[in-house]
Each structure stands twice: as structure tokens, then as C-alpha cells.
Amino acid sequence: xxxxxxxxxxxxxxxxxxxxxxxxxxxxxxxxxxxxxxxxxxxxxxxxxxxxxxxxxxxxxxxxxxxxxxxxxxxxxxxxxxxxxxxxxxxxxxxxxxxxxxxxxxxxxxxxxxxxxxxxxxxxxxxxxxxxxxxxxxxxxxxxxxxxxxxxxxxxxxxxxxxxxxxxxxxxxxxxxxxxxxxxxxxxxxxxxxxxxxxxxxxxxxxxxxxxxxxxxxxxxxxxxxxxxxxxxxxxxxxxxxxxxx
Numbered sequence: 001x002x003x004x005x006x007x008x009x010x011x012x013x014x015x016x017x018x019x020x021x022x023x024x025x026x027x028x029x030x031x032x033x034x035x036x037x038x039x040x041x042x043x044x045x046x047x048x049x050x051x052x053x054x055x056x057x058x059x060x061x062x063x064x065x066x067x068x069x070x071x072x073x074x075x076x077x078x079x080x081x082x083x084x085x086x087x088x089x090x091x092x093x094x095x096x097x098x099x100x101x102x103x104x105x106x107x108x109x110x111x112x113x114x115x116x117x118x119x120x121x122x123x124x125x126x127x128x129x130x131x132x133x134x135x136x137x138x139x140x141x142x143x144x145x146x147x148x149x150x151x152x153x154x155x156x157x158x159x160x161x162x163x164x165x166x167x168x169x170x171x172x173x174x175x176x177x178x179x180x181x182x183x184x185x186x187x188x189x190x191x192x193x194x195x196x197x198x199x200x201x202x203x204x205x206x207x208x209x210x211x212x213x214x215x216x217x218x219x220x221x222x223x224x225x226x227x228x229x230x231x232x233x234x235x236x237x238x239x240x241x242x243x244x245x246x
Contacts, residue, residue, distance in 0.1 A: 030198060067163060098141055
């Protein structure tokens with residue numbers, strides 16, 4: 001089962017007076033090796049879904065089968081391993097540590113795992129040319145552009161060789177030129193490493209560069225469309241559907 005299966009997933013949160021359903025019987029399949037997009041309006045549940053996939057939020061009901069592993073059977077050590085080994089994260093605001101250089105930020109996950117220097121250096125060198133960061137690897141984050149910081153976050157996610165990269169509004173802090181550069185880099189990551197990438201976004205241009213787009217509305221999946229079915233009309237189809245669900 002080379003896929004992520006989400007089956008009748010429910011996520012509820014208790015308030016002072018009531019219980020609110022964030023996700024409602026959500027069912028979705030994310031195939032291995034795809035660049036998969038989840039679109040929805042603010043408050044639709046898309047970021048909550050991403051947190052559950054990343055092991056950062058709990059499941060109220062239903063099941064997530066992560067490449068044959070049932071996440072409802074995870075104990076805390078399983079979740080810790082899942083977050084450490086299976087998942088790479090890309091954030092909108094980069095989440096780089098200001099006191100570290102770009103290189104030190106990228107290798108940080110391996111440093112925290114006490115990997116040997118030879119392993120760290122070998123993995124870093126494998127990414128160095130691919131990410132095109134040689135010219136600023138010794139700079140601090142505040143000395144480089146937003147696009148260069150985003151390249152570093154991709155490197156930090158990749159250096160662990162994760163099964164899945166989760167990206168939450170990854171282009172929200174980028175201008176148009178850097179957004180296009182980011183998209184091309186993600187495509188290259190997917191093709192070179194066959195890494196599954198799940199992107200949450202409200203940007204239709206970003207979505208149009210993904211293999212599949214699933215629209216989430218009021219906590220459940222509505223329409224799912226595939227780029228292979230539309231080709232040149234894919235962007236227009238996304239705009240039409242997204243306008244209806246907003």
C-alpha cells in the first residue's frame with residue numbers, strides 16, 4: 001500500500017459550551033510520489049488535516065493509514081519517530097533559527113539526532129548543488145532573501161530523507177518570482193527523490209502545478225481533480241471550483 005489513506009477522519013475540539021467538529025468524516029487517498037494539493041478557505045480544516053498527517057495533532061475518530069501503518073495505534077514513541085523520520089516540514093514563515101547559518105539550519109535535524117559528522121556532511125553535499133545554496137550557506141537567515149530562506153527550509157526537510165514533505169502555505173511570504181522558483185524546486189525534489197509532497201495553499205497558481213487537487217469545505221472533502229485529466233485547462237478548473245467553495 002504505497003499511499004496515505006484517510007478514512008472517515010473526524011477531529012473535534014471542545015469549547016466551554018459545546019464541541020466543534022473541525023474535520024467531519026473526511027476520506028481521502030494520497031498516492032506515493034505525487035505532489036498533492038489541499039485547497040480550502042480559511043477555517044475549512046486543511047491545516048488541521050496537515051497537522052494530523054504530521055503527527056502534531058490527534059485523531060478523534062476514524063483512521064489514517066500512513067504507508068500501511070495505522071496512526072491510531074501509535075503510542076508517543078511512535079509519534080516521535082514519525083515526526084522525526086517520516087515527515088519533513090516546510091513552513092510559510094520559514095522557521096529558521098537566526099543564530100545559525102543557512103548550512104547549520106539545514107543540518108540541524110541530523111545534529112539533533114547525534115548523527116556522525118561524516119553522515120551529516122555526505123547528506124548535506126548531496127543537497128548542496130541541487131538547492132543552489134553554495135553562495136550563501138555560511139550566511140545567517142536575516143542576510144539572505146525570502147526565496148533563499150525557503151530553499152534552506154526545503155533542504156532542512158529533505159536532509160532526513162523523509163517519506164513525505166508537508167508544506168503549509170509555503171509561498172505565502174514569497175514574491176511572484178520566488179514563488180515560481182519554489183514551485184520548480186518542489187517539482188525537482190519530487191522527480192529526483194520520489195518524495196510525496198502535500199501542499200496546503202489558497203493560491204490557485206501553486207495548486208495548478210500539483211498532480212492532484214482536493215478541495216476541503218466545512219471539514220470534509222468535496223471535489224478532487226487531477227492534472228492529467230485537464231492539462232492546459234487545469235488552472236481554470238481550479239479557479240472555478242475554488243471560487244465556489246470559498
